[in-house]
Amino acid sequence: MSENGLAEHFETFRPRLLAIAYRMLGSVSEAEDAVQDSWLRLARADASTIRGLEGWLITAVARVCLDVLRARRLRRGEADRLPEPLVVRDGPIDPEAAAILGEAIGLALLVVLDRLAPAERLAFVLHDIFAVPFDEIAAILGKTPAASRQLASRARRRVRGAPLPTGNLETQREVVAAFLAAAQGGDLARLLNLLDPDVVIRADLGPRGGRSEASGAQAIAEATLAYAQFTRYARQAIVNGTPGLVAARGGRPSAVMAFTVTNRRITEIDIIADPERLTHIALEGLDA
DSSP states (O other): OOHHHHHHHHHHHHHHHHHHHHHHHSOHHHHHHHHHHHHHHHHHSOGGGOSOHHHHHHHHHHHHHHHHHHHHHHSTTGGGOOOOOOEEOSSSOOHHHHHHHSSOOOHHHHHHHHTSOHHHHHHHIIIIITOOOHHHHHHHHTSOHHHHHHHHHHHHHHHTTSOOOOSOHHHHHHHHHHHHHHHHHTOHHHHHHHEEEEEEEEEEOHHHHOEEEEEOHHHHHHHHHHTHHHHHTEEEEEETTEEEEEEEETTEEEEEEEEEEETTEEEEEEEEOOGGGSTTOOOTTSOO
16 A cells, blocks of 8 residues: 555544543543654665554554653642643534544543553543443453453443533533633622532643542532632633633633533532643634
């Protein structure tokens, strides 16, 4: 196969590879790098020896992601990061973003995935989300299919407790819009009505500010009003496939807020305000 033909075949698989890498790494930029690395490996390989190109590429991307996850765990402070959000305008999602998202994968679920060991995450993502057989996963991990199955099962038990949004996208959007209006209007009672009593909020302010976590509707509603500068410059967007908010000043995003809405109540909020991890967000097309 010629290099041009190989490149064309690679492009047909790129959306799936991006989707796998994003779920493995929780970072748009790192996912794109992993996919690009898989292309470089393919370009150096003897194409005549490759029997199934898609399987070969999935293996290549998975191994790159596994190396990244293992290296990440060794770096101080990396485990305290919130996942990098995927933000698009509040409306129809462009094809590339849709390819990465597939089914909506909220930041809250990515937070749970971040707590898994690298091998557990690989086994769960490849098998439970992308239906890769355990014998192929075993070859990537250098383990037996039975051991790989156990890794996925262990991960599945931990993921099962992750909060999941309920209701359709429009219902969730209405709740987030009401939250923004209440915050901008200083309406504490309305905020309390929108927040689940046991709501959890996580914030990642970057290397200087660190990461924090709090819970309870009263505390979070009061904090929302105290930090009114966020909502003053916020606009609605789609964050990881569900409604969220983006604050921007001076043409640059300053923070992203992702929501988990369950039974018309906000159960989890994730805030990413690390400037270095928001540079990939394009503000054009976001609602003002």
